[in-house]
Amino acid sequence: MSATMTRPRPLRRREPLVRNHSKTLVGLAAWTVGLFFFAPFAWMVLTSFHSETDAATNPPSIAAQLTLDGYREFFGASTGASPWPALINSATASVLSTLLVLALSIPAAYALSIRPVRKWSDVMFFFLSTKMLPVVAGLLPVYLAAQNLGMLDNIWLLVLLYTTMNLPIAVWMMRSFLAEIPVAILEAAAIDGAGLPTVFRRIIIPMAAPGIAATSLICFIFSWNEMLFAQVLTGVQASTGPVFLTSFVTSQGLFLAKVCAAAVAVSIPVLIAGFAAQDRLVQGLTMGAVK
Incomplete structure (x- = not known):
């Protein structure tokens, strides 16, 4: 037997599966809350590119044709009122x-x-x-x-x-x-x-x-x-x-x-x-x- 014995490498400890699942759930919950607060603003931005007819439909149409009429009205293209x-x-x-x-x-x-x-x-x-x-x-x-x-x-x-x-x-x-x-x-x-x-x-x-x-x-x-x-x-x-x-x-x-x-x-x-x-x-x- 050799005088110098090779020591076995220490086994790496793996994180418990429960901890991994908890981190995943926390991440999904954070993304869900973030999207929940961002959804109204995203919906407002999408509606701003719709015509008045498409924006007034119930329920609103997501795939409606996009237009810049709302922004033209804001910058006074038809009314002349400048913001x-x-x-x-x-x-x-x-x-x-x-x-x-x-x-x-x-x-x-x-x-x-x-x-x-x-x-x-x-x-x-x-x-x-x-x-x-x-x-x-x-x-x-x-x-x-x-x-x-x-x-x-x-x-x-x-x-x-x-x-x-x-x-x-x-x-x-x-x-x-x-x-x-x-x-x-x-x-x-x-x-x-x-x-x-x-x-x-x-x-x-x-x-x-x-x-x-x-x-x-x-x-x-x-x-x-x-x-x-x-x-x-x-x-x-x-x-x-x-x-x-x-x-x-x-x-x-x-x-x-x-x-x-x-x-x-x-x-x-x-x-x-x-x-x-x-x-x-x-x-x-x-x-x-x-x-």
């Missing part, structure tokens, strides 16, 4: 309010997380309590104040309102993101003589970039989709995209194909922003989670 002023107003109000929200929420989150003020939990509860009031309850006072100030049908009024509406959410989100930054890095920067503006520019903002992207995207979506204040407080000059959608619901009836085409067209900027910041959004929303 571009409303879309530009939506973009202006959403972008400017988001920038203002970030400019106010990041310093506030810094004071509530990295350099916490006294009774910071009471401050956070105050921010949260501002979201407990229904929007309809504050509509009349806001309307009267805007009327007295001469700001009705003014895009800057929407910028101010969207900023105040999204600021509490942004403060809560940014606080959770900034709380993940190690304090030791900030202390080392302070020892090296870095001032607060330098710390913000070279440490806090780069490290919290995913959180800033997630916060800005959510605030942009909320501002873009808001319709109640825009419907009541604007008229012709400051009308937004969601308000323009209501013009397709007339006394003659609901033109389903036109409404679906208009809804898809108004949703495109939000979808583009979501896909462009997808990686940052996922990374930002998972900051602080158990890895």
Whole structure:
């Protein structure tokens, strides 16, 4: 017998079949839930390419002939009503309010997380309590104040309102993101003589970039989709995209194909922003989670 005996190779452990089946079931359940939420949007997109006659059939015909008549109606091919002023107003109000929200929420989150003020939990509860009031309850006072100030049908009024509406959410989100930054890095920067503006520019903002992207995207979506204040407080000059959608619901009836085409067209900027910041959004929303 040889002095050096060959040791048998250890057998690889195979995962139990039950675990494999459970993973498969979880994957199928996730796909089912995802398709369930995606189905209404897919149906809206398909209906937007149908004629009004095919869209009004019950049940709707999936294999109906496709057409661009709904999109031609949205862009004013026959009516002459252009959606571009409303879309530009939506973009202006959403972008400017988001920038203002970030400019106010990041310093506030810094004071509530990295350099916490006294009774910071009471401050956070105050921010949260501002979201407990229904929007309809504050509509009349806001309307009267805007009327007295001469700001009705003014895009800057929407910028101010969207900023105040999204600021509490942004403060809560940014606080959770900034709380993940190690304090030791900030202390080392302070020892090296870095001032607060330098710390913000070279440490806090780069490290919290995913959180800033997630916060800005959510605030942009909320501002873009808001319709109640825009419907009541604007008229012709400051009308937004969601308000323009209501013009397709007339006394003659609901033109389903036109409404679906208009809804898809108004949703495109939000979808583009979501896909462009997808990686940052996922990374930002998972900051602080158990890895």
